[in-house]
Amino acid sequence: GNSVTQMEGPVTLSEEAFLTINCTYTATGYPSLFWYVQYPGEGLQLLLKATKADDKGSNKGFEATYRKETTSFHLEKGSVQVSDSAVYFCALSHAGNNRKLIWGLGTSLAVNP
Amino acid sequence: DADVTQTPRNRITKTGKRIMLECSQTKGHDRMYWYRQDPGLGLRLIYYSFDVKDINKGEISDGYSVSRQAQAKFSLSLESAIPNQTALYFCATSRGTANTEAFFGQGTRLTVV
Numbered sequence: 001g002n003s004v005t006q007m008e009g010p011v012t013l014s015e016e017a018f019l020t021i022n023c024t025y026t027a028t029g030y031p032s033l034f035w036y037v038q039y040p041g042e043g044l045q046l047l048l049k050a051t052k053a054d055d056k057g058s059n060k061g062f063e064a065t066y067r068k069e070t071t072s073f074h075l076e077k078g079s080v081q082v083s084d085s086a087v088y089f090c091a092l093s094h095a096g097n098n099r100k101l102i103w104g105l106g107t108s109l110a111v112n113p
Numbered sequence: 114d115a116d117v118t119q120t121p122r123n124r125i126t127k128t129g130k131r132i133m134l135e136c137s138q139t140k141g142h143d144r145m146y147w148y149r150q151d152p153g154l155g156l157r158l159i160y161y162s163f164d165v166k167d168i169n170k171g172e173i174s175d176g177y178s179v180s181r182q183a184q185a186k187f188s189l190s191l192e193s194a195i196p197n198q199t200a201l202y203f204c205a206t207s208r209g210t211a212n213t214e215a216f217f218g219q220g221t222r223l224t225v226v
Contacts, residue, residue, distance in 0.1 A: 032212050043117075043203055043217035044156075051212045089155070098163070099209050100146075105155035 002027040002097055006090045006104035013080055013111050021075040021107045023064075023090035031094040033057075033066055033073040034101070038087040047075075047088070080111045116140050119204050119218035126194050126225055134189045134221050136204030144207045145187040146215070147171075147179060149200040156203070162187055163209060194225040 007022040025031065032051045036044040048057030053068035062077045075088060090104040117138045126132050136145065147159040158171030160179040168179060176198060178190045191198055201222050207215040 034214065041219075043219045044205075044215075045217065046214045049212065049214060093213065099207075099213060100158070100161065101207075101215055103156045105153065 002031065002092060002094050002102045004090050004092055004102050004104040006088075006107055008105070009087075009108040011107060011109045013109070015082055015111055015113055016079045017111075019075070019077040019080045019084075019109070021088055021090075021109070023073045023075065023104060025071050025073065025090075025092050027071075027092055027094050027102075028096065029094070030068070031092040033064070034091045034093070035062070035064055035073070035075050036089040036091060038089065038106070040086070044089060080109075082111045082113055085109055085111045115219065117204055117206055117216050117218040119202075119221050121221060122219065123222045124224070126223070128195055128225055130194050132191045132194055132223070134202055134204075134223070136187045136189070136218060138185050138187075138204075138206045138216070140206050140216055141184075142206040142208055142216070143184065144209055145181065146205040146207070147177075147187070147189045148203045148205065149173070149198075150203060150220075151200050159189065159202075191223075191225075194223075196225045199223060199225045 003026045034049045035047040037047045038044045048059040050057040050066035056065045087106045089106045091101045143164045146161045148156045162181045204218040205215040207213045
């Protein structure tokens, strides 16, 4: 079945460090891929998405590229800020699953000043 | 006002009590979802509804029930609360089209003592 695997946290970085959070998926065909972010005390909100192979989603300095050949959608940011401290979730949506979102377990990021 | 509103935001209840969590949305979406979030377990789907007359069990529906009172309202009930239902609960909505994203409420933190 469809599934999402993302790197375990917590991840702790210093401000201005480079961030990578790995996400790989299992699905037939071409799912849509998403990154959501959950700031402390809040619900999840969409960070970025990509809907076909080689698409790059970007928002707030974060980027992720849909890599069909490696079934990956890794999240990157060149210079993190304290305000990026949050939990990040990778997810996929697939027509074969009625477009319900399939979630990774989340990766907690803490950025220190 | 928030697009997806959950009430209450926090609740402490005793074992064996019936409790209802409510969700309303102004997005005009047909699809609504209830998730619970536990540390290390990510988001797990409890129930989902693709329209007012369509209710489906998710991966962890035991001990829960739902009611879709209108397109905009979807409530979750715990008939007889138990301590391992202590968690953060999220309601979400989406369209059912390709590339659709989900919109989340701010969550209800439920503690069963």
